[in-house]
Amino acid sequence: MERVQTLLRNHDIRPSYTRMAIYRYLDENRNHPTVEAIHEALSASLPTLSKTTVYNTLHLFIRHHLVKEIDLQDHKRYDIVQEPHAHFKCDVCDTLYDIDIVPPNAPTHDDIVDVRDVQLVYHGTCKRCQQAV
Template identity: 40%
Template sequence: MDVKELNDYLTKRGIRPSFHRIKILEYLFMNKTHPTADDIYKDLVNEIPTLSRTTIYNTLSLFVEKGIVSQLIIDEGETRYDLSEKPHAHFRCIKCGRIFDIDFDCALFNKKFIDGNKIIETQVNIIGICKDCLKKEEKKTSLTK
């Protein structure tokens, strides 16, 4: 997305575009890695010396409030951010720590209520070992035989 498209994206969602907000949104579109606020800060601060951690946290909080991003708490004590495009599950590798989006067809994603309870948000988190780490383990095993 170019700057005009990012500007329009924010405006349509009731957010006044600013240089920092546009750069943070651009980062999220370009980095589907489910970054933490610190990841975003570390990656952008050299490009934007006036950027503060407070600006990152306030912008992410606003984006969550407006439904642009979702907060992911897969590991206790670590909040990650996911650009909310369509319902999906998350797979976290216990070896390398990476988090992947997984297509997941679940009727719960479309429900507004379940057993009389109002659903605010649905998150599906799957924890396991990713295919890259499995390949590394297979190579180690074959070398030791």
């Protein structure tokens, strides 16, 4: 049985063809794609794929802790869950780079009881865009 199929099953997700395709895309393209990008890329092999399905599936994956949403200024990006790490967003070309740094744990704080997630995002200009000037 295929690895992705097993993986979805292990997370209580029925491995439909569409779901496997979306998961596989995220797994093979670790460039933090937008919904738009996922939809466009998969439309070639799944011509009837709707954006609503992409949204539905991503939200399903998020609820089952397979995927994380990254909130940026404009579109949301989606990232396969992996080791805790940070991101660097180039505000010129909009590329999102993985940064190999573990976000610090939340300190104890009067108002905080239950921390489920951390997002650590750096903003600036990447090398390529800097050189392009």
